[in-house]
Amino acid sequence: MDADQNSSPAVPxxxxxxxxxxxxxxxxxxxxxxxxxxxxxxxxxxxxxQFFLDGADPIxxxxxxxxxxxxxxxxxxxxxxxGLRAEWSATTSSFGTVEGGKSLRIGYVSPSGGAxxxxxxxxxxxxxxxxxxxxxxxxxxxVTIDGQQWQSYSARAAETAxxxxxxxxxxxxxxxxxxxxxxxxxxxxx
Numbered sequence: 591m592d593a594d595q596n597s598s599p600a601v602p603x604x605x606x607x608x609x610x611x612x613x614x615x616x617x618x619x620x621x622x623x624x625x626x627x628x629x630x631x632x633x634x635x636x637x638x639x640q641f642f643l644d645g646a647d648p649i650x651x652x653x654x655x656x657x658x659x660x661x662x663x664x665x666x667x668x669x670x671x672x673g674l675r676a677e678w679s680a681t682t683s684s685f686g687t688v689e690g691g692k693s694l695r696i697g698y699v700s701p702s703g704g705a706x707x708x709x710x711x712x713x714x715x716x717x718x719x720x721x722x723x724x725x726x727x728x729x730x731x732x733v734t735i736d737g738q739q740w741q742s743y744s745a746r747a748a749e750t751a752x753x754x755x756x757x758x759x760x761x762x763x764x765x766x767x768x769x770x771x772x773x774x775x776x777x778x779x780x
Contacts, residue, residue: 649681653683666710683695694709704768706766710761712759723743723751724746733752738754741754741755749764749766750765
């Protein structure tokens, strides 16, 4: 046999490692371009939500089930808003048992964009008022609405309230809505 036949083929020598590629320095133009790639689609999504899906409008809820539950319970005579302008939006409603009685709560966004909360409750006023208006709330001037004497209150910061005390229930309307709007809500109760 020939010596060349018994030897194994020659293994090639390892290649020298490639020289590292020089990194291009980043400048402010690259940063602006990167941000634009992210921000443009985000801005388009927000615009679509705002203009086509009415994203700035409050989500309106049907308050009828909560009002009907309160009436069916017989815990107190229930007054519900009727005849409010279309600019009022009911955003929350609930009826249930709370410590000391039962309460109906309906939240609104007023025509001016303020918040208003209507609370009707069988909870005694001495317990309900500090819970809804805080212990620092102070009575203001009485207000006559639809022939009934309501008591105005200053509540939390930037909030005012109207309170109607009756033997069967207490009604509290509190929020950041304009005082005239709170009176409008009170006047709509029937």
